[in-house]
Amino acid sequence: MSAVGIVAAAGSGSRLGADRPKALVELAGRPLVAWAVDTLLAGGVDEVVVAVPAADHDAFAAALPDGIRLVEGGASRTASVRAALARVDPDVQAVLVHDAARPLTPPAVVTRVLDALAGGALAVVPVLPVVDTTVAVDAVGTVTSALDRAVLRRVQTPQGFVHAVLAEAYDDLPAGEELTDDAAVVRAAGVRVTTVAGDERAAKVTVPHDLHLAELQVTR
Numbered sequence: 001m002s003a004v005g006i007v008a009a010a011g012s013g014s015r016l017g018a019d020r021p022k023a024l025v026e027l028a029g030r031p032l033v034a035w036a037v038d039t040l041l042a043g044g045v046d047e048v049v050v051a052v053p054a055a056d057h058d059a060f061a062a063a064l065p066d067g068i069r070l071v072e073g074g075a076s077r078t079a080s081v082r083a084a085l086a087r088v089d090p091d092v093q094a095v096l097v098h099d100a101a102r103p104l105t106p107p108a109v110v111t112r113v114l115d116a117l118a119g120g121a122l123a124v125v126p127v128l129p130v131v132d133t134t135v136a137v138d139a140v141g142t143v144t145s146a147l148d149r150a151v152l153r154r155v156q157t158p159q160g161f162v163h164a165v166l167a168e169a170y171d172d173l174p175a176g177e178e179l180t181d182d183a184a185v186v187r188a189a190g191v192r193v194t195t196v197a198g199d200e201r202a203a204k205v206t207v208p209h210d211l212h213l214a215e216l217q218v219t220r
């Protein structure tokens with residue numbers, strides 16, 4: 001099946017606190033966004049569209065190989081993905097949405113997501129088990145209950161969708177509504193989301209310690 005990858009790379013990275021947009025921060029000498037694009041292509045997508053901050057278009061163009069399409073992202077991840085999705089050819093069968101912030105995702109995760117779509121899934125997310133005791137708290141941080149971690153999963157990217165399903169779900173999502181991932185967008189439209197195994201190496205770079213861990217992973 002034909003598949004396009006979308007990389008959400010238009011965030012500022014406020015929690016990382018670098019001197020440039022997070023997706024341009026280097027890991028082992030290469031910007032995070034370049035790692036994310038490589039993963040998608042190595043895992044089997046045919047082409048990639050990257051949502052970038054408008055002010056940094058030229059820096060992203062310089063950081064990525066020819067043939068990667070850039071689009072202006074939005075004020076939220078949801079808006080950035082929406083903008084990139086609008087540029088995907090309607091004939092494309094599958095769309096995988098990935099975070100630039102997950103640079104070391106193994107291509108095998110991409111392939112697992114594509115295989116699940118080829119097997120008939122409409123929407124697929126890579127997940128990991130929750131390994132810590134996990135609790136709910138009230139407004140002042142007092143524990144109110146312990147959650148059953150057997151039914152909890154940590155959700156990663158890339159998340160894969162039948163193109164028409166994702167496009168229709170984004171069309172149905174009210175403008176300005178922000179959801180934390182694309183699976184939530186299709187679930188809001190009543191679509192069943194299935195899971196495949198994620199990978200600890202696909203961890204998200206959010207705070208400086210995450211970047212340090214990623215550097216260790218690359219140099220081991």
Ligand SMILES: Nc1ccn([C@@H]2O[C@H](COP(=O)(O)OP(=O)(O)OP(=O)(O)O)[C@@H](O)[C@H]2O)c(=O)n1
Nearest residue numbers: 008009010011012013014015075076080100101
């Ligand atoms: N307006 C936005 C916000 C986020 N993202 C992307 O969504 C992914 C996951 O978001 P996150 O890790 O939260 O990145 P930031 O929003 O940049 O981080 P922060 O919240 O610390 O500012 C990142 O690859 C980020 O570039 C995006 O494309 N457009």
Ligand SMILES: C[C@](O)(CO)[C@H](O)COP(=O)(O)O
Nearest residue numbers: 077099155156157180181204
């Ligand atoms: C899409 C995502 O990576 C799935 O885990 C995640 O929701 C993005 O997180 P954010 O930091 O809230 O943008």
